[in-house]
Amino acid sequence: MIKKLVDRLIHCGETIYQLKEETVSLIAFLGDMAAAIWECILHPKRLRWKDFLFYMNNCGPDGLPITIMINALMGVVLAYQAEVQSHKYGADNFLPMVIGCTILRELGPLMVAIVATGRNGSAFAAEIGTMKISEELDALRTMGIRPARFLVVPKMWAMLLMLPLLTVIGDCVGCAGGYLVLSSEIGMPLDVFLRLTRQGVAVKYFFEGILKSFVFAGIITTVGCWRGFRTGNDAIAVGRSTTSAVVISILFIVLADTFLAKMFTVFYGWQG
Amino acid sequence: MDETVSRTAASAAAPAIEVRDLSIGYGDRIVLHDLNFRIEPGQIVTILGGSGCGKSTLLKHIIGLHAPLKGDILINGRSIVHANEEQKRSIMSEFGVAYQGGALFRSLSLAENIALPMEELTTWSRQEIRKRVSEKLALVHLDGYESYMPSDLSGGMIKRAAFARALALDPKLLFFDEPSAGLDPLTSDMLDNVILEIREKTGATIMMVTHELPSIFRVSDRVIMLSAETKSIVDDGSPAWLRDHGATDYVRSFLSRGGTFLSSTTESGAPDGVPAP
């Protein structure tokens, strides 16, 4: 009984200690990354332009089909659920606003970010983790090269550029998906849908979503690369770090989303 | 070998590498403890010892990738243990390293791999870099493979390419971890020639790990023998000296391919710490 309790306590202690270690390593990584990004801003030549283009392609066009599909389906599902409820109250005219606001402010950026976490965040962790095991990171360091500049900065710029673009496209197809449902279920014509959307959805909501997608891009790249650098020394470790990259990214994304949602609401309140 | 050359160089300059009371390991686990040695400029030193005794670990500590548990490491008089990141990068950029597994960048072609240190650390023009890359590749008989990706090369070719990359900037200090393991005798002979040639031309200090006895006798001025049993240095001297007058049976037999060792330890079974007769 007492032994069990002591074991529990020890386990808790170890977990807290690990948590502290991970936090310290994350802060150190953030410092490293900031230094590398700064270095590349001061000396644009030191950015690995080839890698940057590669990751632009990798994060943007390559991810477009799946992003379009998922966002369109989200729009369909959202419109369908909302329509079933609001139809009971005869509130069909509110539907374009509900769909537009939800997609632009929340679902668009969120779904794009989650797809990108699965596609790119995990790949970043796996790539860097594999390089660590094969001593490539050591080789970089002994060449006097900051691994973060080499491996993180091109990914970061590519994601910061591409994720907002994907979000714009995701927003559009999401709303299109919503329109499809409304036109087939309640026969709403396109011009009415567009008019109601314009009336109900402020432009600032669009920018709110885009701003979120910048934050999400930063989170996905940071967490993916950080987990990659934290990979242990065996082959299973790479699998573990990709998993943790995805889980931690999604957690941070949702946390950031919550925080930003609240922040924007307060901000809009001030605006009156 | 070049005994006279290295001796005279030794008295003139500070040691290229100095290790003081060094203890190394991973976490709580000590791999080697209380190491002390100095390597003079221009020496070719082989770290020898059984598999898993910590040769690669020692090398990685000396090149500053891991922090030691205790002690200090000086590279050309500068401590790599107490250096900050910036100083470390500057010390590191002065040497070339060929890792045990090659550690070529898989996303870059062979030529790009070798060009990388030149692009990053020098101001050489494109032409100059291309010329030097071909030179280095020709040195290890890999000319014609410039555009190959590391995944399309054999293990031995990767080793040679890693060797060539370590030479990219003609560093004065070179570390090779088993450069010739898995190579055919003629190719490893060729690497030995290259090593001797480099020392001749640039007076570089070379520290390597290898198990190839012929190549040890051919190129090494000095062998530092490690033991997993005592977790420390068991002997230190020229290869011929260790073979004939090594401190223990283990050392002598290691350098003569186990001949005396296998016959003398069949009864005792203790591979290490066997007192010299």
Ligand SMILES: Nc1ncnc2c1ncn2[C@@H]1O[C@H](COP(=O)(O)OP(=O)(O)OP(=O)(O)O)[C@@H](O)[C@H]1O
């Ligand atoms: N990253 C690591 N974490 C923990 N222990 C390690 C690590 N790398 C090596 N070791 C341990 O340290 C010891 C020395 O390993 P090292 O790779 O230095 O041996 P070695 O002498 O180079 O062997 P080999 O001749 O097979 O290359 C081994 O017992 C190994 O288990």
Ligand SMILES: [Mg+2]
């Ligand atoms: Mg080794």
